[in-house]
Amino acid sequence: METFKRLAKFYLPDKKYFIWSLIALVFVTGITVIYPVFLQVAIDVGITGGQYEIIPYLAIGLIAIMTIKGIATYVNQYFGDLFGVRSVYRLRKDLYKKLQFLPFRYYDNAKTGDLMSRLTADVEAFRFFLSFGFAQLVNFVLLVGFAMIVMFYYSVPLTLVTMVTLPFLAVAVYKFDKRVHPGFRKVRRSLARLNTKVQENVSGMHTVKALSQETTEKNRFGDTNDDYRTKNIAISNVWSTYFPLMEFIGNISAVLLLGFGGYLAVQNQLTAGELTAFFSLVWFIIGPIMNLGFVINQFSQSKASGERLLEILDEEERHNGPEKSLPYAKLQGEVSFNNVSLRYQNKAKNALSNLTFAAPKGSTIGLVGATGSGKSSIIQLLMRFYEKTAGELLIDGKPIEDYDVKELRQNVGIVLQQTFLFSSSIRDNLAYGNPEASMEEIIAAAKRADAHEFIEQLPEGYDTILGERGLGLSGGQKQRIAIARAMIMNPSILILDDSTSAVDMQTEVKIQKAMREIMQGRTTFIIAHRISSVKHCDQIFVLDEGEITERGTHEELLQEKGIYRRIYDIQNQDQQYVLQQA
Incomplete structure (x- = not known):
């Protein structure tokens, strides 16, 4: 019994x-x-x-x-x-x-x-x-x-x-x-x-x-x-x-x-x-x-x-923060990694090893590297999906552990590579992170993400009920809705995890133009495989096996003729080939 x-x-x-x-x-x-x-x-x-x-x-x-x-x-x-x-x-x-x-x-x-x-x-x-x-x-x-x-x-x-x-x-x-x-x-x-x-x-x-x-x-x-x-x-x-x-x-x-x-x-x-x-x-x-x-x-x-x-x-829940967490306030968005390491459970190697960098308030950071290099792991730590193994992670000069998890995430907007939409209306999906958002705010965010036009063409517009996982929308349409959803939160820190991977080049240019506008005053992390998505960043970090091997601006990294330059040359050649075929 x-x-x-x-x-x-x-x-x-x-x-x-x-x-x-x-x-x-x-x-x-x-x-x-x-x-x-x-x-x-x-x-x-x-x-x-x-x-x-x-x-x-x-x-x-x-x-x-x-x-x-x-x-x-x-x-x-x-x-x-x-x-x-x-x-x-x-x-x-x-x-x-x-x-x-x-x-x-x-x-x-x-x-x-x-x-x-x-x-x-x-x-x-x-x-x-x-x-x-x-x-x-x-x-x-x-x-x-x-x-x-x-x-x-x-x-x-x-x-x-x-x-x-x-x-x-x-x-x-x-x-x-x-x-x-x-x-x-x-x-x-x-x-x-x-x-x-x-x-x-x-x-x-x-x-x-x-x-x-x-x-x-x-x-x-x-x-x-x-x-x-x-x-x-x-x-x-x-x-x-x-x-x-x-x-x-x-x-x-x-x-x-x-x-x-x-x-x-x-x-x-x-x-x-x-x-x-x-x-x-x-x-x-x-x-x-x-x-x-x-x-x-x-x-x-x-x-x-x-x-x-x-x-x-009986499973142990994660704690939202210490008993006396810092009072909630709008974050400035200054991020610092000091010798941070991360090892996932049951893994033999570190996903991140002694990572050190600073992202000043309002700066844009690009993260580039092969699959498994540690790009997404940085985001996992910023969102506190996982806890660091060693080192110090600061936001606005204070340890990230001092913040209540819920309040921290309310200050961070994220667009993941794998977009998940709920089986509800487009309006509800857009306002999921900020249920109090007005219809005007929802439409404004959709326009910035270049989503308003296709939403209006749907049978019920913003009241259209989506199928499971957004069934009925293309990959690019789902990603644009996810981008608009992040915008509605008005975050201090914005994370874009290869968020334009499912859109065409023309749409990507339009979205990037709109996003450069909303990035103003926000600290933004962009994970991307396309150099075109990160070349305007204030700093670009090239990761390999959990370490930063190259860092600098787009022009500086091109001069180094390292991994970043090789990726750029390959993508540039592919783009020229596509244009010639067209």
């Missing part, structure tokens, strides 16, 4: 609903045990005793208690379900909140399909046990307890003989739980892998079809699907082994009851009505014990799901 104890904070606030459900369950169980008593009276008094006039009264009484039981059953199920639904509402909200504040290193290894499975299937399995599993456990205890009280009242010897098999049944149930729980844990993990495979396939469908890998994907899914099937069959095998055994033990109790109970009836130590009632009461005990396998089934699934949910809840 350790898993349920640790998750208690999510369901204890709604314990009143569980208590009402429990009270109603007591009525339901008590009335259920009364049925055999009515049967005993009808046989011994009405039929055998010849008092036939009592039977209509018994029938009316039975109808009355059945009505009460129906009402109590409704109350039990309604409040039980309410208990589960409200509890997992709180749990799901906390899980989602947790995911928002987990550090990037967590998502380096996490899989989308697995997280989706935890927030849906695992949460639902936990809810089902809260709503029905707890009630079934309590019903088991109450039903067995009430039935045994009535049975002892009728015949102590017969009760003891009948219950002789119960220890064996309890052992079988215990062993069943020991085998079924690890199996369900494996099933849950296999289901998460299955969901991950489906999610990756759907997200990468364009790549799958472009490379004609439909058959390969089908086979890969088949392997994952086979694993899920195998895990479920293993669980079915455990169930198929233990359930007949539990049923067999229960039937032995019935045989003992008929044999010894028949003997007591012949000896006039038990009436026919009492024997009939006793037989019903025995199944009120054996039935729930056999059904305990189903309850354990639910419990094991719920416990396995709860363990997977706790794995998320």
Whole structure:
């Protein structure tokens, strides 16, 4: 029960609903045990005793208690379900909140399909046990307890003989739980892998079809699907082994009851009505014990799901800043790296090594280098997506750790190379970083990013609902929306991570012209592969294996005839070739 104890904070606030459900369950169980008593009276008094006039009264009484039981059953199920639904509402909200504040290193290894499975299937399995599993456990205890009280009242010897098999049944149930729980844990993990495979396939469908890998994907899914099937069959095998055994033990109790109970009836130590009632009461005990396998089934699934949910809840969140962070203010944008190093988790080499440079307020910094040279790592540190391994990173002369993360990022506008747009309106996407932005501000930013014209041509203009990840827009259109989104934030520091890579040369020139205007007074970092994107920068840093190998202005670096000059010559030759072909 350790898993349920640790998750208690999510369901204890709604314990009143569980208590009402429990009270109603007591009525339901008590009335259920009364049925055999009515049967005993009808046989011994009405039929055998010849008092036939009592039977209509018994029938009316039975109808009355059945009505009460129906009402109590409704109350039990309604409040039980309410208990589960409200509890997992709180749990799901906390899980989602947790995911928002987990550090990037967590998502380096996490899989989308697995997280989706935890927030849906695992949460639902936990809810089902809260709503029905707890009630079934309590019903088991109450039903067995009430039935045994009535049975002892009728015949102590017969009760003891009948219950002789119960220890064996309890052992079988215990062993069943020991085998079924690890199996369900494996099933849950296999289901998460299955969901991950489906999610990756759907997200990468364009790549799958472009490379004609439909058959390969089908086979890969088949392997994952086979694993899920195998895990479920293993669980079915455990169930198929233990359930007949539990049923067999229960039937032995019935045989003992008929044999010894028949003997007591012949000896006039038990009436026919009492024997009939006793037989019903025995199944009120054996039935729930056999059904305990189903309850354990639910419990094991719920416990396995709860363990997977706790794995998320136990993850260490990143701290937004020290207890006494600096008061929020508009940053000036002065950035200094002093011998800064960064090594990602589980990596053997540093991504950045002893990096030192200064970016004065309002300056424009260009970052150039091959893939993996460390350009994006500088941005990761500026945004505090990751924490530096060594050195000192200052903003406006103060350590970056002194700033609250949220307030820091409100001062930084970023346009990533891989543009992500939400499945909402263009207006909402543009105002995502500044929900208070007016329509005039949104349109002005769109015009600066050269996005207003194509937005106006869409069916609903700025109210057009985008498909998943901006489906329906070209890569260049999505990037222009991302640029406008960053502009609306009015940041002190602007980061452009190859932000014009998906636009044509003509559009790039128009965007750069507009952006030079908004860069005024802002510290801007431009990561680019095109020299044309960085040649106007105040400083250009050429990175190689996490170190700055060249630095200077465009003209200075051309004179050095190093890596920068080689990149420039190659791109210039390519451009001349394209112009000649045109």
